[in-house]
Amino acid sequence: MTVKVLISDQMDPKAAAIFRERGIEVDEITGQTPEELAAIIDQYEGLAIRSSTKVTAKIIDAATNLKVVGRAGIGVDNVDIPAATARGVVVMNTPFGNSITTAEHAIALMFALARQLPEADLSTQAGKWEKNRFMGVEVTGKTLGLIGAGNIGSIVASRALGLKMKVVAFDPFLTPERAVDLGIEKVELDELLKRADFITLHTPLTDQTRNILSRDNIAKTKRGVRIINCARGGLIDEAALKDALDSGQVGGAALDVFETEPAKASPLFGTPNFISTPHLGASTSEAQVNVAIQVAEQMSDFLLLGGVTNAINMPSLSAEEAPKLRPYMALAESLGKLVGQVVGEDIKAVAIEVEGAAAQLNPKPITGAVLAGLMGTYSDTVNMVNAPFLAKERGLDVREVRHDREGAYHTLVAVEATTSKGTRRVAGTLFGNANPRLVELFGIEIEAELGGSMLYIVNTDTPGFIGKLGTALGEAGINIATFNLGRRKARGDAASLVAVDGKIGPDVVKTLCALEGVRKVVPLVI
8 A cells, every 4th residue: 555645844855765665656836825725635654844834733634644743943833733633633843853953043133132233243244343332242151041942942952051151951851860860950941031141932832931021020020131032932021121122121032033923014123122033943954955855764664564654643663663563553443443342331441460571661641541441432543542532532441551561471461441331451462472362351361363253141041052052143144253252150151252353243242142141142243
């Protein structure tokens, strides 16, 4: 089957070359209107974008075959993540391809502010020699305040330390150990605002970070502070920044990003000591090549091998891990399907247990596969991406339990569902590290292959029952492929898992329920 990818924004040609080298068919169609994109997007399994294409809920609804959106760059503001997640579409970015480029741009803007370079250039080229007008400041010995000390922020910190600056950082996710490793001081936001001579922002735009440099927070800064933003528009209250520049509270500001882009007009334009660039943080030839290569490689790994790298809405799964996990994920999904179809909608909580060799693997794909099988009972569009989302939406409590011990089997995956009537547990293993087998069925030991059309039957263990069951199925024209039986004790409860050729209709179920000793019949599709 041919896999197709659409590149809808201008991208370095190496991206298309990588797709083709990996055997993926690729179309490069840029500059489309939303209506034009919606009309063709259902032809593609992958969509590679930069910042121009807006992947809205309407586009995602039209993308019936779409499996992955790859953003060549960091920001995914132009992708409707909840809509993609709900439809089971993986959204990836390339957070490291332009990190150095963006960090260097922030340092460049810091120097431009410190020495008033743009204004000095304009003045000199206008024939003025205003040497005394442009009195700058040194950065050596000054305090740089980082708002956000992640990948890009940490690079800025290393460059600033090389310039003999002192670096303080506000980042809720920065551990004290990591701060020591970086050679910086972790502080609260108010402390940073009070101490910093320069402030540079390197944090995503979220509800918590929107206007993090608000009017109130700008008023808390050291008078004459210089502010740089190469991260996201919306982190700074631009009207408040304008007033602070006019009053001298802020000595200079350099913005590469704006709340509304493209920024064709802004009250900040023309303000003394203000520098602006048109979102150039990632605009170097090296960065453009890097992100194009990375997004093509990541999308190819996912579409061809199942590897998930730098996904926004799904745990990472390397291309090397994927082959090892694939049989476990098949087992996990089958167990989830079995529980979902037998137990029904009365599930309040699910525990996924891994034991032995399974406990050494990345548990998130296994959990996702269980939930995909389980939630498939309620949705025909569920997959590993949106299953956790759907489970959360239903208020389903999900737990992961890992046992390093090895029990009766060298590897084991178990699914325990909690209902209003108690708990129901199934478990399976792999034969030869590849072939899934059911080994426990609601408290009864059983060994069975899982797949296709099956019957789950609970009955009283009595002589002759298997013959009666076979006769009833034969009379209904149903051929038995495999038959697996387990029981708790002689003449007690027994459970059968019967694989059959063909679909089990309601009439067959009614006939089987009428057999003596039968307590439950559930047709399964696994």
